[in-house]
Amino acid sequence: MSTSSSSESPRHPFLDGLSKHRGAPPTVVVIFGASGDLTARKLIPAVYNLGHDNLLPPEFFLIGFGRKEMGDGAFRKSCAEAAREHSRREVLDDIWERVADHTSYLAGGYDEEAAFTKLRKKIDKLEKNLDRPIQAVFYISTPPSVFKPILQNLGAAGLARRHAGTPHASKVVVEKPFGRDLASARELNEVIRREFDEQQVYRIDHYLGKETVQDLLVQRFANSIFEPIWNRRYVDCVQITVAEELGVGSRGGYYEQSGATRDMIQNHTMQLVSLTAMEPPVSLGPEAIRDEKVKLLKAIQPLNPKPGEGDAVRAQYAEGLIGGQKTTGYRNEEGVADDSSTETYAAFRLSINNWRWEGVPFYIRSGKRLARRVSEIAVQFKRPPGILFSEADRFDLAANTMVIQVQPDEGLTLLLNSKIPGLETRTQPVKMHFRYKATYGSNTPEAYERLILDAMVGDSTLFIRGDETEASWKLITPVLEAWDSLGNRGLETYAAGSWGPLTADQLLWKRHHQWRRPSL
Numbered sequence: 001m002s003t004s005s006s007s008e009s010p011r012h013p014f015l016d017g018l019s020k021h022r023g024a025p026p027t028v029v030v031i032f033g034a035s036g037d038l039t040a041r042k043l044i045p046a047v048y049n050l051g052h053d054n055l056l057p058p059e060f061f062l063i064g065f066g067r068k069e070m071g072d073g074a075f076r077k078s079c080a081e082a083a084r085e086h087s088r089r090e091v092l093d094d095i096w097e098r099v100a101d102h103t104s105y106l107a108g109g110y111d112e113e114a115a116f117t118k119l120r121k122k123i124d125k126l127e128k129n130l131d132r133p134i135q136a137v138f139y140i141s142t143p144p145s146v147f148k149p150i151l152q153n154l155g156a157a158g159l160a161r162r163h164a165g166t167p168h169a170s171k172v173v174v175e176k177p178f179g180r181d182l183a184s185a186r187e188l189n190e191v192i193r194r195e196f197d198e199q200q201v202y203r204i205d206h207y208l209g210k211e212t213v214q215d216l217l218v219q220r221f222a223n224s225i226f227e228p229i230w231n232r233r234y235v236d237c238v239q240i241t242v243a244e245e246l247g248v249g250s251r252g253g254y255y256e257q258s259g260a261t262r263d264m265i266q267n268h269t270m271q272l273v274s275l276t277a278m279e280p281p282v283s284l285g286p287e288a289i290r291d292e293k294v295k296l297l298k299a300i301q302p303l304n305p306k307p308g309e310g311d312a313v314r315a316q317y318a319e320g321l322i323g324g325q326k327t328t329g330y331r332n333e334e335g336v337a338d339d340s341s342t343e344t345y346a347a348f349r350l351s352i353n354n355w356r357w358e359g360v361p362f363y364i365r366s367g368k369r370l371a372r373r374v375s376e377i378a379v380q381f382k383r384p385p386g387i388l389f390s391e392a393d394r395f396d397l398a399a400n401t402m403v404i405q406v407q408p409d410e411g412l413t414l415l416l417n418s419k420i421p422g423l424e425t426r427t428q429p430v431k432m433h434f435r436y437k438a439t440y441g442s443n444t445p446e447a448y449e450r451l452i453l454d455a456m457v458g459d460s461t462l463f464i465r466g467d468e469t470e471a472s473w474k475l476i477t478p479v480l481e482a483w484d485s486l487g488n489r490g491l492e493t494y495a496a497g498s499w500g501p502l503t504a505d506q507l508l509w510k511r512h513h514q515w516r517r518p519s520l
């Protein structure tokens with residue numbers, strides 16, 4: 001363990017006088033799991049880019065906490081390498097050095113109370129040198145097995161209650177996964193609530209930090225053409241796809257404990273459902289928006305997990321072709337059991353029992369080794385009466401669809417029908433595209449930049465509230481339990497590079513719908 005005197009000295013206020021920050025008070029961000037993959041690929045580059053944009057508070061400090069023995073210098077070097085490798089922008093030495101000057105490292109065990117006492121003393125010393133209160137933001141970026149001891153030790157060392165009830169109160173950012181079922185999510189919430197008030201807690205779902213996900217609220221509520229038709233009278237169905245082309249790679253051991261439903265559906269996909277379907281909030285404040293999301297999640301009917309007849313399909317990828325290359329099946333991946341029943345694909349049909357959505361199915365799916373990496377929300381509208389354009393050979397017509405492309409190539413597409421130029425009347429579907437890159441340029445902030453800044457300024461709008469995560473788990477857990485008891489029965493396979501198993505198509509055919517084939 002070591003500390004650095006330069007990191008504790010307020011000699012060089014961060015970006016003197018230049019800051020146009022959103023009002024964060026003096027802040028120390030403590031990252032637990034400082035030697036980890038997320039820290040290197042996302043958190044450190046996000047801090048650098050916030051510094052680059054003058055969005056860090058003038059008195060900003062960063063402390064890495066981990067089990068590995070390491071000096072401040074070695075930690076700063078690893079951070080510099082991470083920033084250079086993963087930042088969306090070129091790292092400029094003068095900006096990086098201002099961050100590095102205020103960066104230090106503390107080695108200790110996550111279950112070692114004495115290490116947290118040292119951490120408190122280190123933060124107290126920073127504050128004493130600065131002669132002003134400093135808020136602490138604790139970012140838990142470790143595997144979930146150590147979330148609980150970290151939270152308990154933050155409480156035991158008096159770090160959770162530092163400056164409680166003032167604008168400088170501590171905050172805790174908790175990474176996903178938040179539990180693995182309803183019982184464990186509740187237990188984790190109880191541990192959190194023993195040490196922190198809900199207003200101090202920032203549960204991450206990085207999808208909420210994505211520009212297009214935030215734009216969803218703007219599209220819905222700032223455009224008068226969409227909101228009047230956003231209901232059961234005009235919408236035929238909604239399809240939400242979160243698809244990956246990659247397989248599990250070297251993370252088979254981890255994935256065996258997770259699966260597509262826990263990894264993608266319970267969190268990211270359900271967030272997209274609630275933002276798409278919720279009622280207009282009374283304001284853009286965090287509680288107003290999160291109240292509406294929770295109401296929506298509670299209105300979703302319990303899912304019937306019965307294979308072949310129910311609302312849920314699960315499958316595993318078999319071998320196949322991705323980009324012309326032969327790929328291996330899931331059960332042959334490293335760290336995966338020969339008889340694994342972990343689903344790499346899951347699809348659900350959701351029924352929302354409220355005034356707006358009664359009778360409109362929401363189809364959601366997520367999987368690995370699918371045909372394309374794409375996350376999108378497609379709102380498919382009802383067809384007009386077929387009186388005028390009924391001859392199928394002349395009139396190629398598609399259902400009007402609004403597609404919000406969350407990633408990659410963020411944007412919005414409207415599928416319309418149009419006359420083909422010529423001397424006779426023939427029609428075909430056409431697409432109207434809005435692309436973020438074309439309109440705003442390609443260098444938009446990464447989700448983690450927005451989320452770290454929001455935690456520092458105390459805006460929890462883009463974070464998950466405790467009751468929200470429980471509402472989502474309440475819906476999903478019975479399905480996971482049913483699948484557990486079925487073992488491999490009802491578990492389908494699909495060829496890598498396809499769009500999933502036939503049974504997932506059949507889930508839609510029952511209601512005369514078809515999955516979209518997402519394309520650019």
Ligand SMILES: NC(=O)c1ccc[n+]([C@@H]2O[C@H](COP(=O)([O-])OP(=O)(O)OC[C@H]3O[C@@H](n4cnc5c(N)ncnc54)[C@H](OP(=O)(O)O)[C@@H]3O)[C@@H](O)[C@H]2O)c1
Pocket residue numbers: 032033034035036037038039065066067068110140141142143144145146175176177
């Ligand atoms: N990586 C991503 O892209 C990503 C994306 C979304 C969410 N997340 C979430 O973010 C968190 C961190 O992910 P990560 O990929 O950075 O994890 P990681 O690299 O596996 O672990 C992060 C750090 O935690 C410590 N650690 C690892 N295993 C531990 C164990 N069994 N007991 C105690 N400490 C342990 C290690 O730090 P020390 O040895 O220095 O203590 C390690 O460097 C996880 O909750 C993950 O689900 C990650």
